[in-house]
Amino acid sequence: MEALYHQTNRMIQEIEQTFQKLAQTSGLDTADVENEIQMKITAVNSNCDRLDVLLYKVPASQRPSAKMRIDQLKYDTRHLQSSLQLYREKRQRRLVELSEREQLLSHRFSANNTGATETCLDIDYSLQHHTQLNNAHQGVDEMIASGGNILSSLINQRETLKGAHQRIHAIGSTLGLSNHTMKLIERRFVEDKYIMLGGMCVTLFIIGLVIYFIAF
Template sequence: MESLYQKANKLLMEVESHISSLGHSYSPQLEQEIEGKLEELFSDIQRLEQMVAKEPPSRKQSAKLRVEQLSYDCQHLHSTLRTFQQKQRLKEKEEHDRNELLSRRFTANDPDTSIMIDHALQHNQSLQNANRGLDDILTSGRNIMGSLRNQAGTLKGVQRRIIDIGNTLGLSNTVMRLINRRSTQDKWIVFGGMIVTCIIMYLVVRYLT
């Protein structure tokens, strides 16, 4: 399970890096690669969730926390990619409409020319407003992601402390069992020594008097 978790965690960091690169320079090939890696990551997480159910009780809770955090991060990366794709499609449509408008020819006596231009301008303005709205959403999403990373770091620190406490408790229980066992052995040694001493004293008194 540990090797699969490390593989999935490495894949998660690769997806995060690729999405950051995609935001600076769009590439359809990179977008397809990210989608493929996300599908592989979701598949690995499903396998990890099945493995967690088979973990021993002493490690099951910590393993479950790690897999849940991995799944949570993966869901947010998937949501970020979908938001970026919507923005990219909107940008492409805006460019297509602008090029179509610039390439359209109007006659001097065409009565519908002004109406078509007004409609195109209104449509372009609506697209720009939608584009700004998506920018705001992406900015908010990045802030949320930063906050979630900080929370994830805090949770991982708590998780490590819980695991350390659990290991300490396990060691303490082992030590207590050893102490109890040694106490029992010492008790029987003392009783045996007392009995042997009494027998020796009895024999000494009997044969010397």
């Protein structure tokens, strides 16, 4: 049992030295070294199993000490196995990262992809332009409706002034107003008419400007 124990202990030390060799190996081509470590760990586990069997042949007084040494070998072996597994996972992650990096560097956008992107941009611009035109049309409709109401109000005022003019003529005829007074009243009516027409023209001009700036 003592010979097997010392042999197994030396194998663990060799595995630790091989790990140092693995750390010094450059690049990702370390499969041979990893396989060598795995083979030695498997051999150590086999020796530990044999030591468990031989433990029962040791005198009872020496058995606790022998079991403690075997458990230490098992603990060291599990630690080495975990280290090897972590190294393999780290190497695999590096391989995946290098592969993704190569794919990214070698990727080229095709003409179809570019055309699709430009088409999407054109569609987005057209939708935005269409929305702006709808908003402009709605604003113009509101301005036209407001202008129509203003024109209707001016027409009503014109009708009111015309009725007032006729009533003044009737009152003048009844009261015998002088021709000079009648002329003043008629001139005032003509001025009010020009004022009304001027207001209508200014309103139409403002509406035209608003439509021009919104549409263009």
